[in-house]
Amino acid sequence: MYVFFGLVIIGIGCLNLFFPSLGWHMKEGWKVDGDSEPSDTYLTMTRLGGLFALFVGFIVLVTQFFS
Template identity: 35%
Template sequence: MWLFVAIFVVLGLVGTISPRASWVLSNWWKVEGDAQPSSISLVLYRIGGIVFLLVGIFLIYRIV
């Protein structure tokens, strides 16, 4: 169970702190060349990161 919590927290931190890195990690195989994410895509990745982080924190409190 702690593995899932760690995955949620790490993905949440990456998505919240650097949504561009999260975009690259999830889309590196789809694009060729120097593709850049749109601003709305970065906002959505940041929101997703916050949700993942909140789920990770919630799971920590449920386990402990």
């Protein structure tokens, strides 16, 4: 079960790392009429969150294999 959670966390981290504006478009972009994009700060923080999720996902996988 922990392997599944680890892989899901890694998947979410990869999405945040490689496609940071996807979450913004799903949450806020549909509300805006016209051309609007997320700020650079939002994109940077989303990428950092993705790196953190990757780190946590790998820790979950590694601890499952050694326990």
